[in-house]
Amino acid sequence: MADVDLALLAQQNAEILEELRALRRDVTELKEQAGRMLDFERRNDPRRPNSLTQR
Numbered sequence: 736m737a738d739v740d741l742a743l744l745a746q747q748n749a750e751i752l753e754e755l756r757a758l759r760r761d762v763t764e765l766k767e768q769a770g771r772m773l774d775f776e777r778r779n780d781p782r783r784p785n786s787l788t789q790r
Contacts, residue, residue: 777783
């Protein structure tokens with residue numbers, strides 16, 4: 736059986752998991768930003784009916 740450096744693998748695994756957590760936080764933040772941007776665009780879309788401006 737090949738020699739396996741378990742300490743090195745554990746360290747690499749920990750680094751990969753931390754990077755994955757950071758990426759998940761980034762994705763969550765980007766989804767929130769996209770949602771806010773879409774809400775803003777919907778509210779400011781001149782084609783969107785708005786009872787206050789149609790009168």
